[in-house]
Amino acid sequence: MECSDVELDLQRSVQAVLRELSAQVPALQSNQGMWRWSLHKKVERDPTKSPMLVRILLRELEKAESEDQRHVIIxxxxxxxxxxTKATGIPGELYQRTYAFCTRLLTLPTPYCTVALDCAVRLKTETAVPGTLYQRMVIAxxxxxxxxxxxxxxVFLFVDPELVSASVCSALLLEIQAAQxxxxxxxxxxxxxxxALQAALGEACHVAALHQKLQASPRRILEHYFHAVVAAVEQVASEGSLSRAGYLERLEEIYCSLLGPAATTRQHQGGGALQEQPLSTPLPSPYITFHLWTDEEQLWKELVMFLRPQSQLRLSIDLEALDLQGFRSDRELARVSVLSTDSGIERDLPLGPEELPAPGSPEMERGGLQRKGGIKKKAWLPDCLTPAGGWDGPPGLHRRTGRPSGDGELLPGVSRLHTARVLVLGDDRMLGRLTQAYHRLRKRETQKxxxxxxLSLQLYYIPVLAPQESAAARQLELGELTELAAFLGRVDPWYxxxxxxxxxxxxxxxxMPPSLDTPQAVDPFLLDGITYYIRMGSQPIYFQIYMVKVFFSDPSQDPVEDVFLTELKVKIQDPKGPKDGFSPRRRGxxxxxxxxxxxxxxKALLSHRPQNITVSLRATGLVLKAIPARDTEVSGTALCPPTATPVADHxxxxxxxxxxxKSSNLAGRSFSTVTNTFRTANIRIQSQDQRPLTLSLDKDSRRTFRDVVRFEVTPCPEPSSGARKSRASWLTSRGQKLMETTQAKPKPLLMPINTFSGIVQ
Incomplete structure (x- = not known):
């Protein structure tokens, strides 16, 4: 059967996307990304193309599976x-084929099986209850x-005004405001x-009349039907209390109640016989707040304000310590574990929802002040509640890939109902600021x-550079300030x-100059790209955070501790260095x-055997890099294989x-410079002749330490490592051996950055 012009157009767009994945030009210097955006815009403007596009994508997926072209599968x-997620009217046969394809991918190594499992779970829910994915995404x-x-x-969008130009901030803010x-x-x-009604009723739904009726409905009526639709969908998707037939019957009742006699007339006319061109139901972009990062505590404050309005009403009496005051002393941290709270008295039993007294009433105050029961002990945070298990996922691997932790209950009565998606725009210097804020946030969490x-905290990163006057300076910045973005692009082609x-x-x-005639963006490319990344980028790559302790030449100045993510650069006070073949004429x-x-x-060894090395040398400078320059390195210095085991865990x-x-020859003595490289997990460097050093962290001139005589660099440990040591000491007072084993090696602090697939080999 010959293909239609529409199908050929979609096929060409899909092939263009596949060609981009095989292109050798770095995306930072090219115009890639438009084909994916235009492909989704085609089906958004004409929803009748969605089933055709699904068939084309499925055909390409099955072809890639048979030819073992794994780089295009994800x-x-x-x-x-x-x-x-956005389409309606997709035949059930296509859902079944997609689900079967995802189940076949489960036999592949990560990240393919991880992404396929996530897609299979969502497909199963959408097949059972059409419209669930769209509804849940919009509600959240x-x-x-x-x-x-x-x-x-x-979505919290953070931009450093000192690193990103005002014109870039204005362009982003214009698209966000126009969409909202x-x-x-x-x-x-x-x-x-x-x-929901379109997805459930299909051709029996009069789309034009439905949209017209909803547009004319006042807010009170609209809220009534909104809650009715959500209840019908969630009762089947979450509880399974209704059958598929009962679910469709319930939505048909809502549809008839909404349209009134027009719905009955429509059904008597043959349902879809007179169906007009389907109208597109847009998928709104996420609610994004734009922030200029000017305060060190700004990230913490924004997250607290995000949780505060709803959290104070959900706290139980036993969990009042989790209130979001966040600024009380550590001694006021209440107990989250009580060995016995049942006094055996009937009046002390917890009340039902209908029997709860009003907040602030005398009954509530007496219940909170006079509640006594059993022996109370200070609770130690279980491993699932520590930051390693709560935010970072599996610990241990440098630049490890994985999935964020689930949103299930961590404590009785406390669920992760909030997801904060922190998106930073900038270069490696902005990531350095994010690393500092993330470390402070985790350290504060161990106390409060x-x-x-x-809260489920997800971190995202989009590289943005300030425009430079010369092309040479532009290319230099691309290489120096976007190392982490280049690394993410190498390990994840879709990123x-x-x-x-x-x-x-x-x-x-x-x-581009702002257009005064069109204040609102018609097809916002930047916002659509950000939205796609936020929604589909669910596979984090974990990066090791390093801690540096700095000692100064002034003995009265206390040592300073800081963290970095990408680079630490050391310069000598005298920046002049020798040239190759230079022969001095005087001694000294x-x-x-x-x-x-x-x-x-x-020394870093794959065998994990400790090999300590001490060496003295004369140097003009050194650089410590945490991001590899090539993707051919393995394990600790570069990528972790998808099937990484503890052998590659350093x-x-x-x-x-x-x-x-210094060298000697017939012409006399000459001096040259040689660059030596080695790999290590920790290092201590000291200036022997008391010549001061200058340290620069994450390529940021604002994070510079001068007059340094010694510094130490180690992997930054989890801020909760000290708490776990105390816990081990308390639990193993009779067993010294277990305590020593627990304290042997603290967990490293890893910062996750979300990508589409994690690390692809």
Missing amino acids: PLLHTLMYVL EQNLMNELYPYQER VQQSPEACMRHVVAH FCLTPR ESTVNTLCAAIHKLAQ VTESLGTELSLHYQ TCLNVSVTEVV
């Missing part, structure tokens, strides 16, 4: 799932309060009702324990094609070149030392 699968992203699905999400003007709560509720039980391409697009959009010149450094480090720094080498 991008095509994400593209397919994004279409299925737009914070539409509903008791049956109380989950809430928010059209996304009022009433509009989002209309979309949820219309999409306010956010972890209630390279979809996210890294936004860097060039943002600069082009910022250079070698003493003026660089400084004598003492290096003590533990964190490594690449150290490059510029050493001054």
